[in-house]
Amino acid sequence: MQKKMIYFDNAATSKPKPAEVLQAMQHYFENIGTSPGRSGYNLAITAGRIIMESRERIAELLGVPDPLEIVLTKNVTESLNIATWGLLEPGDAVITTAMEHNSVIRPLREREARGEISLSVVPCSPWGELDLTAMERAITPQTKAIFVQHASNVTGGIMPLEEIGAIAQRHDCLLVVDGAQSAGALPLNLANSAVDIFAFTGHKSLLGPQGTGGFYVKKDVAKQMKRFLCGGTGSRSEFETHPEFLPDKFEAGTPNTIGFAGLNAALKFLKNEGVTNIRAKEEELTAFFLTGLKSIGGIKIYGPADAKKVLPAVSFTIEGISPAEAAETLEEEFGIMTRVGLQCAPLAHRTIGTFPTGTIRFSFGYFNTQEEVQTGLLALKKITNSNR
Numbered sequence: 001m002q003k004k005m006i007y008f009d010n011a012a013t014s015k016p017k018p019a020e021v022l023q024a025m026q027h028y029f030e031n032i033g034t035s036p037g038r039s040g041y042n043l044a045i046t047a048g049r050i051i052m053e054s055r056e057r058i059a060e061l062l063g064v065p066d067p068l069e070i071v072l073t074k075n076v077t078e079s080l081n082i083a084t085w086g087l088l089e090p091g092d093a094v095i096t097t098a099m100e101h102n103s104v105i106r107p108l109r110e111r112e113a114r115g116e117i118s119l120s121v122v123p124c125s126p127w128g129e130l131d132l133t134a135m136e137r138a139i140t141p142q143t144k145a146i147f148v149q150h151a152s153n154v155t156g157g158i159m160p161l162e163e164i165g166a167i168a169q170r171h172d173c174l175l176v177v178d179g180a181q182s183a184g185a186l187p188l189n190l191a192n193s194a195v196d197i198f199a200f201t202g203h204k205s206l207l208g209p210q211g212t213g214g215f216y217v218k219k220d221v222a223k224q225m226k227r228f229l230c231g232g233t234g235s236r237s238e239f240e241t242h243p244e245f246l247p248d249k250f251e252a253g254t255p256n257t258i259g260f261a262g263l264n265a266a267l268k269f270l271k272n273e274g275v276t277n278i279r280a281k282e283e284e285l286t287a288f289f290l291t292g293l294k295s296i297g298g299i300k301i302y303g304p305a306d307a308k309k310v311l312p313a314v315s316f317t318i319e320g321i322s323p324a325e326a327a328e329t330l331e332e333e334f335g336i337m338t339r340v341g342l343q344c345a346p347l348a349h350r351t352i353g354t355f356p357t358g359t360i361r362f363s364f365g366y367f368n369t370q371e372e373v374q375t376g377l378l379a380l381k382k383i384t385n386s387n388r
């Protein structure tokens with residue numbers, strides 16, 4: 001008999017997706033399959049509507065009134081690159097934190113290595129908590145922007161976005177947020193907030209397919225930004241130069257329409273379930289896991305270790321067993337899939353003191369059950385006991 005597998009790697013990508021996602025993608029493939037915004041026949045208009053509906057649904061989820069301020073990309077990494085390359089001019093200074101994912105750090109380091117910008121990385125505590133005073137102190141007259149994650153993919157720790165926004169506004173800096181982990185996992189209301197750019201990815205808590213993502217950008221900020229991709233948009237085809245208006249300014253080439261058809265269905269699902277309810281369930285699973293984990297000897301938990309202060313991702317190490325070894329046993333003996341190592345965030349691991357071996361990360365999603373989490377705890381108990 002095939003072993004029942006348990007998926008605890010939702011911070012990497014959510015699995016499973018709602019059934020409606022696949023149905024919508026199949027429907028697109030079988031019945032639509034046309035290029036959006038480029039032709040006038042009915043089926044092309046239908047494809048165009050899918051793209052527009054994506055913008056509208058995302059704007060609603062993020063709490064912003066104008067769907068044209070939603071630019072669609074293929075993932076949060078692409079969105080953060082558009083922000084990094086588009087927003088920052090030679091001579092600008094940027095502030096970021098010591099908990100960032102490589103998708104934030106690498107584009108910034110790339111520009112720093114080219115001698116174009118200077119980068120200040122604000123320290124965080126060994127629990128991943130940001131030093132807000134140090135952040136404010138790091139600001140200079142050259143500081144153009146603060147780049148910060150909304151939540152850590154390593155510890156799940158949620159950053160104090162409001163306080164960071166207040167700092168940004170006090171010093172007239174732009175605020176760019178990596179919302180990879182929080183979009184779909186936390187209720188959001190970005191209208192009238194200090195956030196200038198909020199980057200998201202479709203395949204994590206938004207429950208959509210890989211290859212979908214985007215960013216929200218305030219209109220006046222978009223005006224200041226340069227783009228690095230030009231080409232066909234289906235709009236203003238008479239001109240050899242790329243349009244300046246949103247969202248076309250940052251979108252070139254045929255989009256992943258089948259992917260956005262799936263994301264639309266996922267967004268509809270999220271709306272019906274309610275992000276507040278999703279957050280409540282995921283918080284409950286995390287609290288249950290943390291309580292159990294704290295009762296197992298030989299386990300060290302990283303980050304706030306408080307379900308109210310984290311998204312459903314928990315990083316830990318087991319005394320005497322490497323994360324890689326533990327993950328192998330978890331999969332082979334118990335059918336449990338986890339993510340070990342550095343989780344693409346070496347800087348965060350330096351901060352929490354787990355570089356270079358990293359941690360074992362259990363990350364839960366809306367479709368996980370308490371029973372599965374209990375199975376995970378029992379497996380960890382057996383692993384730690386057999387190691388004594």
Ligand SMILES: Cc1ncc(COP(=O)(O)O)c(C=O)c1O
Pocket residue numbers: 011012075076077078101103104149151152153178180181201202213344
């Ligand atoms: C905090 C954070 N930022 C950025 C990313 C990159 O996401 P994507 O690969 O969808 O661009 C991830 C994904 O692991 C993440 O957790």
